[in-house]
Amino acid sequence: MFNRLYVHVPFCVAKCQYCAFVSTEPQENELEEYPELLMRELQLHPSGDRPVASVYFGGGTPSLLQPSQLARLLGGIAERTGISADAEITLEANPGTVDGLSLKAFRAAGFNRISLGVQSFDDRFLECLGRIHTAEQSRQAFRDARDAGFSNVSIDLIHSLPGQNLHQWRSELQHAIKLRPEHISIYGLTVEEGTPFACIYPADSPELVDEDLSADMFELADELLTEAGFEHYEIANYARPGYRSQHNSGYWKRDGYLGLGVAAHSFLREGHGIRFSNPDTLKEYRQGVTSGHPARFGEQRLTEGDAMAEYMFLGLRLAEGVTLSAFEREFGRSLESVYGSATADLIGLGLLIHNDGALSLTLRGMLLSNQVFARFIQ
């Protein structure tokens, strides 16, 4: 049914200017109350049929919770679903919320991977984004994570920031490489409606990076990071050999996962799959959990067609792409018979390649991935 577990912590010290994630500044007692609600929710779900292979605390800012609260939650998860001995257990951390002591305590609590929201090594961009930390705090958090015993550290970076040029982006990548993390996630900034950024930078703002420059930034990341020994294993993700994110790889391979907490999404492997999400306000979430009947929003039982489309547009995110024989094993039909015409078109456009029994995106296909994926959605 599921073999991965995600926990959403919807609190941040302050809302970043570009942020469209479900997160708010915590009100009185909410940080104390929330882990208890998560524990209650955990008890309301079936325990699963095997220990989970990965646990991921994301947000928001999960590093706002006390190490003792996180340790108790991991203990509760281990008791309820089991956590396999070699599980990847990740904590997302905002560099402005951690220090040497807290990172040691997170490590002692059982986390073996830290994902640091660095975003930029330039304080001017950090200020523009509304981040609560400086570049030096990110570097210090990275060193502290190493000192605390984290041998698997990921950092997030954002490109296409307002006014950013290719030279500045090159410098960001060089700073990241110099730190020697095991994993780097790279996102292009999108200005989401309803965020302060959407008012500051309307669609016609000259400060916004255009598509061509954004594509150059994507390609430069690919060039510099692969030169530095990283595998570009997913559209937005790079890892040193052996350090791909196990948890996120599970999403792209359609492993089942249970999401706990406000706005958390779940995908259960029953039939062709069931997707649903938790309420996206703390009030509704609290109501559901305390009444013993957590609401499931947008519950969707996937048809075979939905599952095949997902298999394609999730699997193609990965560098190894979709193996023709694996598709046939999964659905009892050849990929050619279902998507032959779409894949032939996409190969003709130079967006897909067929190699060694697998279909995968070209670099250009990664850049235009939304156009590619649209071809698999009926």
Ligand code: SF4
């Ligand atoms: S730290 Fe992340 S989740 Fe929190 S406000 Fe900033 S971007 Fe949003």
